[in-house]
Amino acid sequence: MNNSDHLPIPNLPKLDLPKVVIIGGGFGGLKLAMSLRNSSFQVILLDKNNYHQFQPLFYQVATAGLEPSAISFPLRKIFHGASNMSFRMAEADRVDTTEKRIFTDIGYIDYDYLVLAMGADTNYFGAKNIEYYSSPMKTVSEALYIRNKIISNYERAITLPGIAERKSLMNMVIVGGGPTGVELAGAMAELRNNVFPKDYPELSFKNMKVVLIEAGPKLLAAMSEEAQNHALRYLQELGVEVLLATKVLDYDGKVVSIAGNEPIETQTLLWAAGIKPNRIEGFDPSVYAGNGRMLVNEYNQLDRCEGVFVLGDQCLLPGGNFPKGHPQVAQVAIQQAKNLSKNLFKQKKGQKMTPFRYKDLGSMATVGRKLAVVDLPFFKFQGLFAWLTWLFVHLMAILGVKNKVFIFLDWSWNYLNFDSSLRLLIKPKYVRASERKELIEEKSSSD
Amino acid sequence: MNNSDHLPIPNLPKLDLPKVVIIGGGFGGLKLAMSLRNSSFQVILLDKNNYHQFQPLFYQVATAGLEPSAISFPLRKIFHGASNMSFRMAEADRVDTTEKRIFTDIGYIDYDYLVLAMGADTNYFGAKNIEYYSSPMKTVSEALYIRNKIISNYERAITLPGIAERKSLMNMVIVGGGPTGVELAGAMAELRNNVFPKDYPELSFKNMKVVLIEAGPKLLAAMSEEAQNHALRYLQELGVEVLLATKVLDYDGKVVSIAGNEPIETQTLLWAAGIKPNRIEGFDPSVYAGNGRMLVNEYNQLDRCEGVFVLGDQCLLPGGNFPKGHPQVAQVAIQQAKNLSKNLFKQKKGQKMTPFRYKDLGSMATVGRKLAVVDLPFFKFQGLFAWLTWLFVHLMAILGVKNKVFIFLDWSWNYLNFDSSLRLLIKPKYVRASERKELIEEKSSSD
Numbered sequence: 080m081n082n083s084d085h086l087p088i089p090n091l092p093k094l095d096l097p098k099v100v101i102i103g104g105g106f107g108g109l110k111l112a113m114s115l116r117n118s119s120f121q122v123i124l125l126d127k128n129n130y131h132q133f134q135p136l137f138y139q140v141a142t143a144g145l146e147p148s149a150i151s152f153p154l155r156k157i158f159h160g161a162s163n164m165s166f167r168m169a170e171a172d173r174v175d176t177t178e179k180r181i182f183t184d185i186g187y188i189d190y191d192y193l194v195l196a197m198g199a200d201t202n203y204f205g206a207k208n209i210e211y212y213s214s215p216m217k218t219v220s221e222a223l224y225i226r227n228k229i230i231s232n233y234e235r236a237i238t239l240p241g242i243a244e245r246k247s248l249m250n251m252v253i254v255g256g257g258p259t260g261v262e263l264a265g266a267m268a269e270l271r272n273n274v275f276p277k278d279y280p281e282l283s284f285k286n287m288k289v290v291l292i293e294a295g296p297k298l299l300a301a302m303s304e305e306a307q308n309h310a311l312r313y314l315q316e317l318g319v320e321v322l323l324a325t326k327v328l329d330y331d332g333k334v335v336s337i338a339g340n341e342p343i344e345t346q347t348l349l350w351a352a353g354i355k356p357n358r359i360e361g362f363d364p365s366v367y368a369g370n371g372r373m374l375v376n377e378y379n380q381l382d383r384c385e386g387v388f389v390l391g392d393q394c395l396l397p398g399g400n401f402p403k404g405h406p407q408v409a410q411v412a413i414q415q416a417k418n419l420s421k422n423l424f425k426q427k428k429g430q431k432m433t434p435f436r437y438k439d440l441g442s443m444a445t446v447g448r449k450l451a452v453v454d455l456p457f458f459k460f461q462g463l464f465a466w467l468t469w470l471f472v473h474l475m476a477i478l479g480v481k482n483k484v485f486i487f488l489d490w491s492w493n494y495l496n497f498d499s500s501l502r503l504l505i506k507p508k509y510v511r512a513s514e515r516k517e518l519i520e521e522k523s524s525s526d
Numbered sequence: 527m528n529n530s531d532h533l534p535i536p537n538l539p540k541l542d543l544p545k546v547v548i549i550g551g552g553f554g555g556l557k558l559a560m561s562l563r564n565s566s567f568q569v570i571l572l573d574k575n576n577y578h579q580f581q582p583l584f585y586q587v588a589t590a591g592l593e594p595s596a597i598s599f600p601l602r603k604i605f606h607g608a609s610n611m612s613f614r615m616a617e618a619d620r621v622d623t624t625e626k627r628i629f630t631d632i633g634y635i636d637y638d639y640l641v642l643a644m645g646a647d648t649n650y651f652g653a654k655n656i657e658y659y660s661s662p663m664k665t666v667s668e669a670l671y672i673r674n675k676i677i678s679n680y681e682r683a684i685t686l687p688g689i690a691e692r693k694s695l696m697n698m699v700i701v702g703g704g705p706t707g708v709e710l711a712g713a714m715a716e717l718r719n720n721v722f723p724k725d726y727p728e729l730s731f732k733n734m735k736v737v738l739i740e741a742g743p744k745l746l747a748a749m750s751e752e753a754q755n756h757a758l759r760y761l762q763e764l765g766v767e768v769l770l771a772t773k774v775l776d777y778d779g780k781v782v783s784i785a786g787n788e789p790i791e792t793q794t795l796l797w798a799a800g801i802k803p804n805r806i807e808g809f810d811p812s813v814y815a816g817n818g819r820m821l822v823n824e825y826n827q828l829d830r831c832e833g834v835f836v837l838g839d840q841c842l843l844p845g846g847n848f849p850k851g852h853p854q855v856a857q858v859a860i861q862q863a864k865n866l867s868k869n870l871f872k873q874k875k876g877q878k879m880t881p882f883r884y885k886d887l888g889s890m891a892t893v894g895r896k897l898a899v900v901d902l903p904f905f906k907f908q909g910l911f912a913w914l915t916w917l918f919v920h921l922m923a924i925l926g927v928k929n930k931v932f933i934f935l936d937w938s939w940n941y942l943n944f945d946s947s948l949r950l951l952i953k954p955k956y957v958r959a960s961e962r963k964e965l966i967e968e969k970s971s972s973d
Binding site for chain 1: 533535536537538539575576577593594595598600602603606607609612614615616632633666667670677681684685686687724725726727728729928931932935939945948949950951952
């Protein structure tokens, strides 16, 4: 608890409307906020960042295909001209469900409806060494960090005389055979095959490994067998070494130990093997399922907390077609947000709310140039047409006309050139004034 | 001196050609490298960054108009397919002009010709407080830092209840009335007039000051009186408070003290008031002019060091039309590089070298939308046509077709929308593994 806990968030418009506070501007929270634009609710959206992040394309930021700004959208922009909406960049710390009050790092706020849409973060399943040394990719900053790390590793590799020393800088290991892991592995293999040899003609890329490790027996566990088999074959054709039913044991920043396999030298271990829901204080432990998701009813409501709803990765509706909960994907969050926005209006009018039913629109993953797999409810296809479908669906799903245009141009460019020009190692020079002070002092003392 | 001093830079191709080592991939160094592509010289280009930075547009990165990647160009890309060229990301530490050897943080290298094109950095003229608290803008990272700082200040301002407390977060003070200062002040005023009021409808922008301070009696000292007067009027029309013949005395991070004026509350002091040449160890003090520039002859050669040339901001050719040296602008560096590349070929053939003659192509500065000033040698103009000229010239000067296309689109977009969508506060999550470790430890201890 800090000082600002004692004061309300200032400068919010005073409206005589029921207050909906939404925590998180991801797919669910943003969808809900947009549906309540210019409605008879006052909406306050809080997020740690001042932008929405389009997670499905993080892997392209990590592999220098897209700029962070192309897949991020300023949250304040969607609120232009809507007097019932406010955005604040803030971290929510704690809820008091009796007082109906939420405490944040910029003050507290009283709600009529509280919507938790806080998403999930990387799950290391308690492996501290892996958490310390590997690179997660659950934010656009983390994706950018991966890009910078890979580029610096290559710039460093070229300054080392022997192949043996260079190995750990050049090899890449990706853990997790879901869509993120598959897409990362494919994109890394394409960098190795098409881009790096031109940038680093002095290095031999025959020795560079791209390895994808999955603990389960199949890649893309949630998809069809056709999709799984094609994805595996596509990856192998691109030269990715795929290890299925294989467990990562440990990692020291230089060598990955793997059950039943030779250890692999790498300084780049990308961890895409699990997620765990984000949490906020103030709820009874009984609202949580074992995996940290919050148990909701079919209206996405927390049962014993009036006016509290949970969306997306953070919630779990037991029973029905999905006994273990709905898949933790964007579509579920978006559909839940749509349903909730209708239910808020219904509740206001004293009508009965509609229970949530998930409509599976299908799933897809891309492995590389002209290589993707698509499962629609009644139709499965792979290859070039799947790749074009993937491109189109993602382009349409991204927020903002400008982002669509720029991504389309970027993709066309990269497609035509077998190359992307984003291999820039733009390092933040300093982040806080205190760091500058150190720099200046260092400089003076060395002068 | 560190360990790698004792080893040569590894993995460089062994060619039987005279070796030209270029330090710095700015306008001068890059131009020279490009002119020697596929020639009978072996070229090694070293730069601290793996990209070329287009300095004239830094101010647009700082004011959220362009992405860093749009004005940065990967240096390795220009070397694709040229077997006589190598790039290394490295810092040059010291030269031994007798041995003709240069020492860097990745090893040493022996040269036949050494070309110093290291540019200049911000000059605070010894004012330590200003160096500590103000923000310079001599790299694309620094420009991005300014952008992030301004956005976080506004996100913070909106969380403060009183106008008095918000003042220092909202006011902006720019020091230096050269092109950079004028362009920054104009772009900041446009953000205040057109963009911020939409993003922060709860804040009042009447109280937000944009102040430009210049120590001399005129803005744009190097330009014509017409240009100076127009720039001043344009800035005033945009609502910039311009203080001429005014000295900044001190700055504590919150309040700027100004000679003969009320102090101004601001947490954003942008320092564009001076530059000083970068330096490398190993030269006799007698080669330096008082301002730190290296004294060269009309062939850009250091007189008593065989095979050493200096280009651009870093060098000074006394006498002639420019008794205080040529202006420290891109055109001088580019023309010197062109001349030097011809002279290198001439020297090789035993021909007489051509002395450098600067051809002034004119200068220009933009103040805002449809507002710019252009001085050509025989023709001066201002306003809309000057603005279009400015846009065209800068678009053509930027490296790479893709950068041109993307900047053109960005500019058209911003022009049509009075808005830019780059107001994203994408913070680097961590830079080194050691920082991650701290984060994880903090997290564990607070759990």
